[in-house]
Amino acid sequence: xxxxxxxxxxxxxxxxxxxxxxxxxxxxxxxxxxxxxxxxxxxxxxxxxxxxxxxxxxxxxxxxxxxxxxxxxxxxxxxxxxxxxxxxxxxxxxxxxxxxxxxxxxxxxxxxxxxxxxxxxxxxxxxxx
Numbered sequence: 001x002x003x004x005x006x007x008x009x010x011x012x013x014x015x016x017x018x019x020x021x022x023x024x025x026x027x028x029x030x031x032x033x034x035x036x037x038x039x040x041x042x043x044x045x046x047x048x049x050x051x052x053x054x055x056x057x058x059x060x061x062x063x064x065x066x067x068x069x070x071x072x073x074x075x076x077x078x079x080x081x082x083x084x085x086x087x088x089x090x091x092x093x094x095x096x097x098x099x100x101x102x103x104x105x106x107x108x109x110x111x112x113x114x115x116x117x118x119x120x121x122x123x124x125x126x127x128x129x
Contacts, residue, residue: 058108058126062086062119063097070095073119080118084111098125 063073070088074097077086086099099115102108108124115122 056126058100058102058105058124060099060108060112060115060122061096061125062099062115062122064094064121067095070097073097077119081115 062077063070067088074086074088077084077097077099081099084099085101086097089096089098100108100111102111105124112122112124
């Protein structure tokens with residue numbers, strides 16, 4: 001009986017050792033099949049994020065409303081004022097067309113006078129982070 005127990009314990013021990021030796025860890029090779037559209041979307045997000053980073057500069061809000069109108073206004077603004085950077089941002093529940101990146105309030109107000117000639121509802125803002 002003692003011999004049988006020893007043999008059973010020994011065979012369990014050997015099986016465990018062989019099992020541990022034969023076990024393999026996770027491999028470092030990862031194959032990821034990714035749609036090319038995902039990378040394009042990620043690049044667009046990165047581009048928009050860098051455009052929407054606000055600091056201590058003054059900006060001019062040209063429009064506040066629907067996405068379709070915001071895109072139209074942005075296109076029109078870029079045609080009229082090609083030297084001023086502009087973008088559309090989403091601020092719940094509306095889209096806003098924001099232009100400029102002025103270091104001083106005086107520079108922003110000077111540009112606001114010119115912009116108001118075409119966009120009557122334009123206002124000077126200082127976005128918060």
